[in-house]
Amino acid sequence: MKLIACTEGHSGKIEAFSLEMIAAARSLAQADDEVVAFFAGRDAEGASACLGAADRLIVACSTRLDVIPAEAYTLLLRDVVTAESPGLVLVPYSANGLDVAADIAARTGWPLISYVNEIKRHGESLTIVAQMYGGKILAECEVRLPAVLMINPGAFAAAVPDPIAAVNVQTIDAEPVLTSGKVKMVAIDMPDYADVDLTAADRIVCVGRGIGDEASIDLARNLATMLGAEIAGSRPVVDNGWLPKLRQVGKSGQKVKPKLYLALGVSGAPEHLEGMSQAELIIAVNTDPKAPIFNVAHYGATCDLFDLVANLSDRLRAGSGR
Numbered sequence: 001m002k003l004i005a006c007t008e009g010h011s012g013k014i015e016a017f018s019l020e021m022i023a024a025a026r027s028l029a030q031a032d033d034e035v036v037a038f039f040a041g042r043d044a045e046g047a048s049a050c051l052g053a054a055d056r057l058i059v060a061c062s063t064r065l066d067v068i069p070a071e072a073y074t075l076l077l078r079d080v081v082t083a084e085s086p087g088l089v090l091v092p093y094s095a096n097g098l099d100v101a102a103d104i105a106a107r108t109g110w111p112l113i114s115y116v117n118e119i120k121r122h123g124e125s126l127t128i129v130a131q132m133y134g135g136k137i138l139a140e141c142e143v144r145l146p147a148v149l150m151i152n153p154g155a156f157a158a159a160v161p162d163p164i165a166a167v168n169v170q171t172i173d174a175e176p177v178l179t180s181g182k183v184k185m186v187a188i189d190m191p192d193y194a195d196v197d198l199t200a201a202d203r204i205v206c207v208g209r210g211i212g213d214e215a216s217i218d219l220a221r222n223l224a225t226m227l228g229a230e231i232a233g234s235r236p237v238v239d240n241g242w243l244p245k246l247r248q249v250g251k252s253g254q255k256v257k258p259k260l261y262l263a264l265g266v267s268g269a270p271e272h273l274e275g276m277s278q279a280e281l282i283i284a285v286n287t288d289p290k291a292p293i294f295n296v297a298h299y300g301a302t303c304d305l306f307d308l309v310a311n312l313s314d315r316l317r318a319g320s321g322r
């Protein structure tokens with residue numbers, strides 16, 4: 001059986017979730033199976049340099065466009081699916097993946113399971129744990145292959161970035177599809193990742209509306225600095241303009257998987273949990289013992305966040321002699 005892992009990248013960087021798609025496919029592949037990575041974009045060299053955990057790489061290459069519109073990505077992938085007849089297509093839950101997965105499932109008539117967190121294979125069928133209602137419910141379902149899965153970033157540990165042998169790379173010209181497509185890329189307005197890439201952070205201190213006002217964020221920021229952590233916020237904090245958009249965690253923000261996630265005054269709405277529930281260690285501080293954040297937290301403190309931040313900061317300062 002062939003397993004197709006869809007990958008993405010732009011601006012000279014392959015998206016971290018691309019390696020997760022390959023790792024997911026690898027974990028399901030049996031001895032005679034082949035993991036085929038699919039990449040569409042200008043950075044064919046970048047893809048070849050790091051997607052070597054796949055057995056084979058198909059690159060739909062554009063000479064002009066750094067980011068391939070979802071419509072063209074889908075048309076190119078449709079051809080690959082027809083040619084390869086895979087048993088499984090793994091698509092990342094990304095802006096692109098949302099369009100791609102639905103189209104491939106509709107065209108092939110194969111089942112589509114979205115928001116996938118876990119997969120186990122039993123021969124020709126899979127048992128899957130997937131999120132529903134923004135992560136409020138985890139559904140376990142069984143599906144027979146072939147199928148299309150849309151996988152949550154962070155659900156699988158990334159494969160090691162390795163180069164792939166040139167003999168295992170097949171290049172397709174993406175230009176004819178790009179010129180005939182109905183959707184044209186006019187401009188790309190990229191966020192300024194020079195500030196921060198939360199998805200790569202090992203430690204995050206996240207402030208929610210419980211922080212009260214913009215000035216108080218400095219207390220949490222100082223604590224974050226002492227912990228060697230990045231500061232992040234829930235959506236209301238970002239909507240209020242207290243932190244930049246790139247520091248928002250959740251459904252409409254960043255999906256993070258740090259080693260430590262300290263949530264201060266965050267209620268734990270499903271849309272927030274969607275971005276952080278895969279963190280290795282979650283510590284929540286909230287005055288409300290019934291706050292849903294405690295359902296995912298490994299440790300919790302039902303106290304005023306300002307008391308905890310002041311005490312913890314004092315101890316860290318004393319410990320470091322500052």
Ligand SMILES: Cc1cc2nc3c(=O)[nH]c(=O)nc-3n(C[C@H](O)[C@H](O)[C@H](O)COP(=O)(O)OP(=O)(O)OC[C@H]3O[C@@H](n4cnc5c(N)ncnc54)[C@H](O)[C@@H]3O)c2cc1C
Nearest residue numbers: 208209210234235250251252253265267269271286287305
């Ligand atoms: C389509 C859509 C997308 C969304 N995307 C996102 C997203 O990406 N990220 C996101 O975060 N939200 C998102 N939301 C919003 C989400 O539904 C919640 O409204 C939001 O997460 C709530 O943020 P919060 O926990 O900071 O605030 P609140 O829900 O108001 O919680 C504040 C918490 O602070 C506690 N608190 C108050 N004072 C203190 C104190 N002194 N000490 C300790 N605890 C205190 C309270 O008990 C409360 O639990 C989205 C919503 C929709 C509809």
